[in-house]
Every structure is written in C-alpha cells, then in structure tokens.
Amino acid sequence: MKALLTIALLASAAPALAQSPANWSAPTKPFRIADNLYYVGTEGLTSLLLTTPQGHILIDGAVPSAAKGIEANITALGFKPSDVKILLNSHAHFDHSGGLAQLKTDTGAMLAASGPDKAALESGTYPGSEERRDLDFPPVKVDRVLKDGEKVALGGVVLTAHLTPGHSAGCTTWTFPLKVDGAVRQAVYHCSTSVALNRLVSKDKGPQYPGIVGDYQATFAKLKTIKADVFLAPHAESFKLADKRARLGAQPNPFVDPTELQAAVASSERDFKKALAKQQEAAR
Numbered sequence: 001m002k003a004l005l006t007i008a009l010l011a012s013a014a015p016a017l018a019q020s021p022a023n024w025s026a027p028t029k030p031f032r033i034a035d036n037l038y039y040v041g042t043e044g045l046t047s048l049l050l051t052t053p054q055g056h057i058l059i060d061g062a063v064p065s066a067a068k069g070i071e072a073n074i075t076a077l078g079f080k081p082s083d084v085k086i087l088l089n090s091h092a093h094f095d096h097s098g099g100l101a102q103l104k105t106d107t108g109a110m111l112a113a114s115g116p117d118k119a120a121l122e123s124g125t126y127p128g129s130e131e132r133r134d135l136d137f138p139p140v141k142v143d144r145v146l147k148d149g150e151k152v153a154l155g156g157v158v159l160t161a162h163l164t165p166g167h168s169a170g171c172t173t174w175t176f177p178l179k180v181d182g183a184v185r186q187a188v189y190h191c192s193t194s195v196a197l198n199r200l201v202s203k204d205k206g207p208q209y210p211g212i213v214g215d216y217q218a219t220f221a222k223l224k225t226i227k228a229d230v231f232l233a234p235h236a237e238s239f240k241l242a243d244k245r246a247r248l249g250a251q252p253n254p255f256v257d258p259t260e261l262q263a264a265v266a267s268s269e270r271d272f273k274k275a276l277a278k279q280q281e282a283a284r
C-alpha cells in the first residue's frame with residue numbers, strides 16, 4: 001500500500017517523466033557512426049559527439065536525467081567530457097535541451113544557439129505554453145547567438161546553422177561534412193518539423209508564437225533545397241537508428257542514404273497540412 005502511494009505521488013509530481021517514452025532516458029551503448037562522429041545519446045534521444053584535436057562539439061542534451069549518461073558515454077568511447085568545448089542544440093524543448101545545463105556545468109563548454117531559441121533555453125520553458133510546467137527544463141545560458149547560415153568551427157570541423165523555425169521558433173538544422181567510406185559526404189542533423197504540441201491557429205490562445213504557420217511553410221521550402229547524404233535527427237526512430245546500428249560494419253555504411261531527408265520532409269509536410277486543416281476547423 002505504501003509503495004503504491006509513493007508511486008502515485010511520484011507520478012503526479014512528475015507528469016513529464018510519467019508520460020515520456022521509457023526509451024528517452026534508457027541508456028544505450030555509444031558508438032561511432034563514421035569518422036569523428038559518435039552517437040552518445042540515450043536509446044531514444046540523440047546526442048552527437050564530433051571530436052577534433054582541439055576539443056569536441058556535442059549536439060543536444062536529451063532529457064535532464066540523461067546528462068550523466070551522455071558524459072559516461074563520452075568517457076566509454078575514450079574521450080573526456082572536459083574536452084567538450086562547444087555545446088549545440090537542435091531546438092529548445094526539454095527532450096533535446098533538458099540535459100544541456102548539467103552538461104555545461106560539468107564540461108565547462110560554451111553554448112551556441114539560435115537567437116529565437118535563446119529565451120526558451122535561458123528560461124527553461126516552452127514558449128506559448130509556459131503554464132505547462134511538465135515541459136520545463138533546467139535553464140541554460142547561451143554564450144553565442146547564431147544567425148541563419150552562421151558557422152561554428154573547432155579543430156577543423158565546421159558546422160553550418162540553418163534556421164528552420166516552426167517546431168520551435170529557433171529550430172536549427174545543422175549541416176557538416178563527414179568522411180564516410182573514404183568519401184566526404186554531407187551530414188544533416190534535421191531539427192524537426194513535426195507539429196507536436198504546437199498551436200498553429202487557436203481561437204482563444206492564439207498561435208504558439210506569432211508567424212508559426214509561415215515559418216513552417218518557409219522551412220519546408222528551405223529543407224527541400226538541402227542535400228543530405230547522411231540523415232540524422234533528434235529522435236532515434238526518426239532516422240532508424242537501431243536498424244542502421246545493427247548493420248554497421250557493412251559496406252556501404254548504412255547511415256548513407258541520400259533519399260532519407262527528402263522523404264522525411266515530404267511526409268512531415270503532409271502531416272503539417274493535415275494538422276493545420278484540423279486546427280483551422282476547430283478554431284472556426
């Protein structure tokens with residue numbers, strides 16, 4: 001009885017954890033995707049490590065509870081968390097930025113993020129849904145604000161920030177060259193274009209943020225111009241991580257698939273149009 005009561009109390013105190021898929025915080029063994037790119041996230045949430053002789057770059061921090069596991073993964077690969085010099089983020093939602101504050105404290109790295117996501121990162125809230133405390137995450141200070149097309153460089157590794165807003169106001173898609181099977185390919189870490197919890201139109205509350213519908217539309221158009229040989233995304237299942245990982249070691253590298261980004265964008269755009277029509281109907 002006492003145990004049951006404790007579980008019930010825990011569940012009500014942490015609705016986000018109670019509702020989050022178990023694989024978001026489940027640990028998984030880190031591994032090399034190709035060349036200097038490693039997967040150090042959880043089973044369900046991506047965190048990418050790009051190593052260089054002058055220190056490392058870490059993209060995304062998963063949920064708050066995942067930070068220590070990400071650090072353990074970096075160590076397990078033979079690298080030092082204290083050598084992480086730059087932290088980057090796809091978007092300021094708790095399942096991808098939640099661990100950043102802890103990672104920043106532990107590594108001493110600087111955080112570079114897009115201007116429109118800065119306020120969300122620094123307040124640890126979901127803009128437009130601030131009343132949803134279950135979406136809060138530990139706030140983290142942004143040290144460098146990035147504009148669309150700006151580059152982040154360290155030790156010969158150069159990433160380009162492409163602002164692809166909609167899913168969040170500052171959603172950032174990252175591109176970088178990656179050597180795979182002896183050839184330089186373009187890797188793309190696709191921010192996300194799902195509608196998820198976002199209000200596109202709403203009678204009472206207004207949209208999630210002003211201009212969100214136009215942002216999604218411009219983002220779909222922009223993503224159609226981006227070439228991706230290696231498609232990566234913040235949720236492991238979005239780029240079939242488990243399947244590709246199981247096939248690693250085969251030639252060609254299973255992470256190379258130039259069709260994947262465009263297929264994901266096309267299906268996401270169809271979903272967006274359906275969600276928009278549904279929300280417009282509901283707001284009538």
Ligand SMILES: [Zn+2]
Nearest residue numbers: 091093167192
């Ligand atoms: Zn998100």
